[in-house]
Structure formats: C-alpha cells, structure tokens
Amino acid sequence: MKIVIAPDSFKESVSASEAARAIRAGFMQVFPEAEYHLLPIADGGEGTIHALAEANNGRMEKISVTGPLGGRVEARLAYSQDGKKGFIEMAEACGLHLVPVKERNPLHTTSYGVGELMLHAIGQGASELIIGVGGSSTNDGGMGMAAALGFQFFDKDGQELKGTGGDLLKVTSISGKNRDRRLESVKITVAADVENPLTGVDGAAYVYGPQKGLPKEKLAEIDAAMRRFYDIAGSCIGRDVKFIPGSGAGGGMGAGLLLFANARLQKGIDLVLDQLNMKEVCQNADFVISGEGRMDGQTIFGKAPAGVAKCAPPHTKVIAICGSVGEGAEILYEHGFDAVFPTLPDLMPMEDLLKQAYKNIERTSRNIAALLRKEGTW
Incomplete structure (x- = not known):
C-alpha cells in the first residue's frame, strides 16, 4: 500500500512537517507495513x-x-x-x-x-x-x-x-x-x-x-x-x-x-507542487492525505489541500484531515476529495486545542486508518 501524506500547516499549532509526521504516526498504528511518502507543503503562507x-x-x-x-x-x-x-x-x-x-x-x-x-x-x-x-x-x-x-x-x-x-x-x-x-x-x-x-x-x-x-x-x-x-x-x-x-x-x-x-x-x-514533483509521487498511490487547520468553501480557491487533490490520479482515494470544518466545505467533494475529517475532540479553550493539535491529528488519523482496515479492502 502506498500512502502520500502532503498536509499544509495547522496555523498557530503545528507545522506542515509536524502534521505529516502526526498523520503517519496514526496510520502506522493500523498499517505499519505501508509505504509512506511525506511531502509537507505550503501555498504561499507558513512553511x-x-x-x-x-x-x-x-x-x-x-x-x-x-x-x-x-x-x-x-x-x-x-x-x-x-x-x-x-x-x-x-x-x-x-x-x-x-x-x-x-x-x-x-x-x-x-x-x-x-x-x-x-x-x-x-x-x-x-x-x-x-x-x-x-x-x-x-x-x-x-x-x-x-x-x-x-x-x-x-x-x-x-x-x-x-x-x-x-x-x-x-x-x-x-x-x-x-x-x-x-x-x-x-x-x-x-x-x-x-x-x-x-x-x-x-x-x-x-x-x-x-x-x-x-x-x-x-x-x-x-x-x-x-x-x-x-x-x-x-x-x-x-x-x-x-x-x-x-x-x-x-x-x-x-x-x-x-x-x-x-x-x-x-x-x-502550483509553484510548490511543481517544485516537489507532486504529480509524479502520487502516481500509483492508494491514498493521498492532505489537510490544514481549517477547511471550508474558500479551500478550493488556491489553497494547498485543493492543489494536492488535483495531483491525485482518478483511482486514488483523497482524504483531508483538518482542525475544523467551516461553512461551504461540502463543495470539497466536487473537487477531488472523498472524505474530510476534523480533529477537534471536544469543546475547550482555543489555547488548549492548539497545544493538543499533534495528538488530535494522530488520533484522528489512527481512527481513519482503522475504519479503512475494517472495510476489508486493505
């Protein structure tokens, strides 16, 4: 199984590199044998x-x-x-x-x-x-x-x-x-x-x-x-x-x-994905996972996760992991995403949520992987 992990940063909490490692850590608890490709990205902002x-x-x-x-x-x-x-x-x-x-x-x-x-x-x-x-x-x-x-x-x-x-x-x-x-x-x-x-x-x-x-x-x-x-x-x-x-x-x-x-x-x-040869890396991938701190209707307008989704070939499942899902996020399913998962575990002060971002991303990733395993396809 080939899994490409290409998130942007989760603003004010974890960098793109940290988010990528957290996603891999969660998936490895269920798919330790998978081939992982970590490509932390950015769209002009942080990272x-x-x-x-x-x-x-x-x-x-x-x-x-x-x-x-x-x-x-x-x-x-x-x-x-x-x-x-x-x-x-x-x-x-x-x-x-x-x-x-x-x-x-x-x-x-x-x-x-x-x-x-x-x-x-x-x-x-x-x-x-x-x-x-x-x-x-x-x-x-x-x-x-x-x-x-x-x-x-x-x-x-x-x-x-x-x-x-x-x-x-x-x-x-x-x-x-x-x-x-x-x-x-x-x-x-x-x-x-x-x-x-x-x-x-x-x-x-x-x-x-x-x-x-x-x-x-x-x-x-x-x-x-x-x-x-x-x-x-x-x-x-x-x-x-x-x-x-x-x-x-x-x-x-x-x-x-x-x-x-x-x-x-x-x-x-587009500039960053070209430099990283993202399309080439995504070839033959079973899953492409992207995300950022918040995903909503604005995500399709040049944001990093939408760019990553465009690089995935038709047979590949594209999953987004984000801090929160905002208004208009349903349009993401018309732009290459198969599923979008927020990581917020509970209502709590923003300061506490930011501090626990890595843990929340890892836990959500593990749960997603477990769901995929249970489906019996992988």
Missing part, C-alpha cells in the same frame, strides 16, 4: 520557504527585521544552492502568529519587514526572488513593504506615512524617486495562496480582514480606502492591478508586489 528550500537543496538564514507592530523580530529566508534564488515568506516578517490575539488589528500592522527581507536577499546576490504572501497579520496593501523599498507616501499635510493598514485612509500622494533601483534587475515571483482580487466583497478586507482583527464596522471603509490607494498608486506608476486574481493575497501584498516591484503572480500551491 513555503522550507518547502522551496528543500526542493532546491538550499540553505536558511535568519535576520532581524521590522515586525508587524513595529518592533524587531527574527525572520527566516532561504536561498537556492547557488545563491541566485531567494525564498521569502511574508509571514516570517508580519505573520498573524507574531501578533498577540488581543492586539490583532490590521489597522495597526505593517508589512515593512517584507521589504527589508527583499533588500537583504538582493544584497546577498539573489537575482530572483520567490515570495510567499499568505498568513499575514496585515491589510496595508503592501504599503509598508513598498516604504522599505524606498517609496514614500504622504498625507494631505505632506507628512510622510509609515505604512500601516490605517495609513490607507490617509494617503493622498506617492513618490518613487528614492526607490531602490536594484529592483529593476531582479525577477520577482509572488506565490499567492488565494485567488481573491484586491477589493470588493471577495477582496482582502472583506474576506480576510475579520480573521486578522479588523472590526466588521470598518470593512467597507477600509475596502474603499484600499481602492483609493491603488487608484492613486496606479495612476502614479501607470498600471491598474486591482482586479488581477491573487492581488488581494496577504492583505493586498499581491497587488503591492505587482505594482511596486514589477512582480508576476503565480498560484503558490
């Missing part, structure tokens, strides 16, 4: 640099950058074996996990550290950057990142803005005269974890703002401010990126990199 570095025999580095709340944080980035490619993960500099739950509000967070990571990688000799833009705490439209690259943003009184989400409400003019010119000779690819446009009811603020702490009463105002900001910026630079699929990823970071760094967008999961 992207690890997946890409492993696929390119690369090396990791850790540097100090500006965090989402303005203080210093330690952020990792990676390079290909020859040093020509730099792999950057937005969440390393301004991820949601870096902001205490009680302080989460994207009006106060910035993506400035992402720009610092980009400049550092270029300074180390990277001529190509691949940037994952998922898992952020920000909704600044990439303004903070652009400010780190040398762009300047001003309010109606001519005061320079720092580049937080709240500054979207204040911008009236932009200057690119001090931008870092090295960007013009660097190829930049954005690995986007979603396909959402920048603005509108399917955009960055409405869809992802609430989970980052944006008050519901502010959604319309911030969405309109994002649109005005990109009208101003697009007019200044000569390009409109608001409606490009994926421009809303990372609180508008997709759009920011497109406009301010002349990047190109690619589905993050």
Whole structure:
C-alpha cells in the first residue's frame, strides 16, 4: 500500500512537517507495513520557504527585521544552492502568529519587514526572488513593504506615512524617486495562496480582514480606502492591478508586489507542487492525505489541500484531515476529495486545542486508518 501524506500547516499549532509526521504516526498504528511518502507543503503562507528550500537543496538564514507592530523580530529566508534564488515568506516578517490575539488589528500592522527581507536577499546576490504572501497579520496593501523599498507616501499635510493598514485612509500622494533601483534587475515571483482580487466583497478586507482583527464596522471603509490607494498608486506608476486574481493575497501584498516591484503572480500551491514533483509521487498511490487547520468553501480557491487533490490520479482515494470544518466545505467533494475529517475532540479553550493539535491529528488519523482496515479492502 502506498500512502502520500502532503498536509499544509495547522496555523498557530503545528507545522506542515509536524502534521505529516502526526498523520503517519496514526496510520502506522493500523498499517505499519505501508509505504509512506511525506511531502509537507505550503501555498504561499507558513512553511513555503522550507518547502522551496528543500526542493532546491538550499540553505536558511535568519535576520532581524521590522515586525508587524513595529518592533524587531527574527525572520527566516532561504536561498537556492547557488545563491541566485531567494525564498521569502511574508509571514516570517508580519505573520498573524507574531501578533498577540488581543492586539490583532490590521489597522495597526505593517508589512515593512517584507521589504527589508527583499533588500537583504538582493544584497546577498539573489537575482530572483520567490515570495510567499499568505498568513499575514496585515491589510496595508503592501504599503509598508513598498516604504522599505524606498517609496514614500504622504498625507494631505505632506507628512510622510509609515505604512500601516490605517495609513490607507490617509494617503493622498506617492513618490518613487528614492526607490531602490536594484529592483529593476531582479525577477520577482509572488506565490499567492488565494485567488481573491484586491477589493470588493471577495477582496482582502472583506474576506480576510475579520480573521486578522479588523472590526466588521470598518470593512467597507477600509475596502474603499484600499481602492483609493491603488487608484492613486496606479495612476502614479501607470498600471491598474486591482482586479488581477491573487492581488488581494496577504492583505493586498499581491497587488503591492505587482505594482511596486514589477512582480508576476503565480498560484503558490502550483509553484510548490511543481517544485516537489507532486504529480509524479502520487502516481500509483492508494491514498493521498492532505489537510490544514481549517477547511471550508474558500479551500478550493488556491489553497494547498485543493492543489494536492488535483495531483491525485482518478483511482486514488483523497482524504483531508483538518482542525475544523467551516461553512461551504461540502463543495470539497466536487473537487477531488472523498472524505474530510476534523480533529477537534471536544469543546475547550482555543489555547488548549492548539497545544493538543499533534495528538488530535494522530488520533484522528489512527481512527481513519482503522475504519479503512475494517472495510476489508486493505
């Protein structure tokens, strides 16, 4: 029996690698003789640099950058074996996990550290950057990142803005005269974890703002401010990126990199799966198991588990294991999944659930394997 295990991370609890090991541990209690292939994945968010570095025999580095709340944080980035490619993960500099739950509000967070990571990688000799833009705490439209690259943003009184989400409400003019010119000779690819446009009811603020702490009463105002900001910026630079699929990823970071760094967008999961040769590994697999912290109707829009499901051949059973199942999850059965299993064992404080994530994943996996064994097919 061949089992391919390719989960994404369970946000704020276990990494993709830990989730994969937990699933294998559960299945091995029932199928110790199976052939297991562990391929931890990412879709542009947490774990992207690890997946890409492993696929390119690369090396990791850790540097100090500006965090989402303005203080210093330690952020990792990676390079290909020859040093020509730099792999950057937005969440390393301004991820949601870096902001205490009680302080989460994207009006106060910035993506400035992402720009610092980009400049550092270029300074180390990277001529190509691949940037994952998922898992952020920000909704600044990439303004903070652009400010780190040398762009300047001003309010109606001519005061320079720092580049937080709240500054979207204040911008009236932009200057690119001090931008870092090295960007013009660097190829930049954005690995986007979603396909959402920048603005509108399917955009960055409405869809992802609430989970980052944006008050519901502010959604319309911030969405309109994002649109005005990109009208101003697009007019200044000569390009409109608001409606490009994926421009809303990372609180508008997709759009920011497109406009301010002349990047190109690619589905993050497609990029990672290609690097990992996922389709080839899934050939002749009996089961393909994926999952992440939460699966719902949004999962099919560029998220990692949906990408994995597409790599499975028709005869293979595809199983999802996730922390919780949300609204609209029934559509997953129309997109390659045969079964979806949540791991939450009981009602308890979120802090306790996160701490027990590995154990919960292992137990659920064991139960799934036992069910398959009982069916008598394996």
